[in-house]
Amino acid sequence: MNTFISIIIIFGLLVFIHELGHLVFAKRAGILCREFAIGFGPKIFSFKKGETVYTIRLLPLGGFVRMAGEDPEIIQIKAGYEIGLLFNAKGKVNKLIINNKSKYPDCKIIQVERIDLEKDLFVTGYISDEEGLVTYSIDEKAEYVHDEQATQIAPYDRQFSSKTKRQRALALFAGPAMNFVLAIVILTMYAWIAGMPVDEPLVGEVIEDGVAIGAGLQSEDRIISIGGQEVNTWEEMTTIIRSNPNTPLEFGIQRGLEQFEVTMTPQERVLHEDQVEGFVGIAPMMEKSIIGAVAFGFTQTYEFTVLIFEALGMLVTGQFSLDHLAGPVGIYSYTDEVAQMGFLVLMQWTAILSVNLGIINLLPLPALDGGRLMFIGIEALRGKPIDPQKEGVVHFIGFALLMLLMLVVTWNDINKFFL
Known part of the structure; x- marks a missing residue:
């Protein structure tokens, strides 16, 4: 779990x-x-903030941002369609009711002759109780409503x-x-x-069951040489150890003001494809x-x-x-x-x-x-x-x-x- x-x-x-x-x-x-989604498939949770619906979907295999213009509009209004219009305080259409118009008694029914929701933003058509063609401007943030779900229109400059x-x-x-x-x-x-590991040959931790703990190494010991070869960095030290599995090596140790030598035989550790390396069981000092x-x-x-x-x-x-x-x-x-x-x-x-x-x-x-x-x-x-x-x-x-x-x-x- x-x-x-x-x-x-x-x-x-x-x-x-x-x-x-x-x-x-x-x-x-x-x-x-239009949508910011985490996951795919059916919606589990959603809320709308500003122009965007934020959703969590069932299958956690990815996500998407649905940008206007990437896919064809779900609803396409053509000549001959009857739609309902609702207007804002400026007299512009702010809702286009595609179906279930009876649920919006205040909407004005128009039979569409021409409509442009991308550039000029207008609708021209015939109103049942008026003669001749009428034209209304459409607000750039108008919504069309289908099955009582509102979707904001996407003028071309927003695509x-x-x-x-x-x-x-x-x-x-x-x-x-x-x-x-x-x-x-x-x-x-x-x-x-x-x-972060300090790039000095300083012992930060002695690992249990390693040869280093058996040899008496302690935290803050400095390894100054291996096999008579001086070492100045952690990388130099580990390169020698890794290259000599099962080989006895003389380690020069400095502990405070005291210097002494111990013999350790790096244990064998198997890597990929049967490659092996040596290790003695020490971790670097961290800062x-x-x-x-x-x-x-x-x-x-x-x-x-x-x-x-x-x-x-x-x-x-x-x-x-x-x-x-x-x-x-x-x-x-x-x-x-x-x-x-x-x-x-x-x-x-x-x-x-x-x-x-x-x-x-x-x-x-x-x-x-x-x-x-x-x-x-x-x-x-x-x-x-x-x-x-x-x-x-x-x-x-x-x-x-x-x-x-x-x-x-x-x-x-x-x-x-x-x-």
Whole structure:
């Protein structure tokens, strides 16, 4: 149960931050954002603030910001339709009643001849109790009401496609960028809570059952030499230890004003692909500083980014197979293992997942943010936009292929962890 709660909190945080990036920059560009959703499928909870409906949906597999103009309008009013009109204090139409007009006795019924909800914002038609055509102006924030659900109209200047290439690119890029920002913040907090290793050969902690505790090493001991070779940094020291499993080594130790030597034989630790390394059971001295913690957040995020890109490169070149990929089931299983290691390890895992989400979304694949950014780049090169219907078909096919890949990866996860 704790793992389930952990995965919900972690996924919820990653998706929330990602979609918040899209929402903030879309709103700054003046794009009408109809919905901000965490999850997919049926709504569990929703509320409206300003122009946007905020929802939590049943399936916690992602989220979305529904921007006006990205999809065709759900309701399209054509010539010959009879609709009801309600007016604001300025005499402009502020509600267009599509059906159930009897529930709005004050509305004025009009048979539509022409209507423009994008640019000129007017409706022309015949009123039952008046002769000839009449024309009414429509408020730019008017709503159409269908099945008693109100949806704000989207004039063209509030639609995604009406914005400059820079504004659209920023609205798309902001989601993945926020995942990198989240990783930096989490890793900075981690470094501040746990401290950062001092790059000096100082013993911070002696691990139980290691050879170091048997040799009498204590916290704050300084290792000054190994096998007669002087060591000045923690990295120099660990490089020698790791390279000499099962090999007796003479360690020069300084404790206060006293210097002495002890012999320790690094134990063998098995790594991947039958590689082994030595270890003696000591942990570095830790320190805390705000500047150091922030620097750690940036450098560690960069290192995670490099590692993930290297893994993607290996996947493309065939050095990695699909069996190495993890889907929702695999991530759930790994999170279970990580959660048992403690809160600090879980923080690092969350940061890794956040960086991974940011990178995956920036890949130039249809249906992902990177794919949509690629189309904006093509538009910049061509000097004109690609046909929205053609772009929509490409994104639909890309989404279908991604779902197929997700099914394959999930099936592999089930085979690895449950069968």
